[in-house]
Amino acid sequence: MHLTNLLGNEKNALMVRLKLAKADDASRAAAPEQIKKVALRLFAEKGVDGVTVREIAAAAGQKNHGAVGYYFGSKEALVRAIVMDGAVALDRERNLALDLLEEKGGPRAIREVVDIVIDPVLGLPDEHYVQFILLFAMTHREMMMDALDPAWNSAYGRCLAHLRRFMPHLPPALQNQRFIFMGAYISAVLSARQRALADRSRDHPMWGSEGTLEHFKQSLGALLEAPVDLSPDMLAGIGRRDMGMPEPPSPVG
Structure with missing residues (x-):
């Protein structure tokens, strides 16, 4: 019985890790679109020169201030994509x-x-x-x-x-x-x-x-x-x- 419970717990833990991994993958996939959406609004309000990549990342809910560089390479590349x-x-x-x-x-x-x-x-x-x-x-x-x-x-x-x-x-x-x-x-x-x-x-x-x-x-x-x-x-x-x-x-x- 103890072995059965142990196996069951490991299976549940694995399922949780898989779900978390899928959630992380979905979040990473959605991040570039969210960054573009937020950047578009900020650029329309303040102009391209009036917004920093740190402001864009923060407004897009990205904890990493280098998110724009990570997903697009540069601010100019982000502008071009938009x-x-x-x-x-x-x-x-x-x-x-x-x-x-x-x-x-x-x-x-x-x-x-x-x-x-x-x-x-x-x-x-x-x-x-x-x-x-x-x-x-x-x-x-x-x-x-x-x-x-x-x-x-x-x-x-x-x-x-x-x-x-x-x-x-x-x-x-x-x-x-x-x-x-x-x-x-x-x-x-x-x-x-x-x-x-x-x-x-x-x-x-x-x-x-x-x-x-x-x-x-x-x-x-x-x-x-x-x-x-x-x-x-x-x-x-x-x-x-x-x-x-x-x-x-x-x-x-």
Whole structure:
């Protein structure tokens, strides 16, 4: 009986150790995602330069202050991973939407392209990504563009190609400028919206309204379709090789 009890106790102890080991494995597997989630929020609030890796680790509940280095190698590598997570998600959703429309012979109007550009951003699971990208692009533009694999920004280029078909009244240089305006407009408006909705201290009825989003999309379409009234000298200036050239877009736009 004593031997049976002893064996039973050892078996139970082994089961406990296995469960603890599995729990540790699950915790280690979840740690990088938690670190990215916390870092994204902090970067959106304070900027990349305003947050230390120790602050990120502590906010993510990591006892080891070197957790960022352990899981990502460096702060810069963590930033790059966050940029790419959003870029991959946006590119995937936009390409899927474009594929569906093109199979049906579309898109047939600027508004359909606007929806494809905007809706995936609204559907991002983290509310801080747009604000992070806007701030990051302002302070570390070269680093952001270097972090982006062009293969994961193909859908935006497809959207621009479709938009050009609907803007034959504009020469290429003016089309390019409209796309620059569009990118700045999308980033600024959606960043302001996300920043407001992330504030739980009070209601933000304007930013939470479906009507606001609809108005935003309509105004973006109007920006793209608006007629132009510029003098020949102005048009010639914009048409110079060093003016009106669109920069590579951020993941948002």
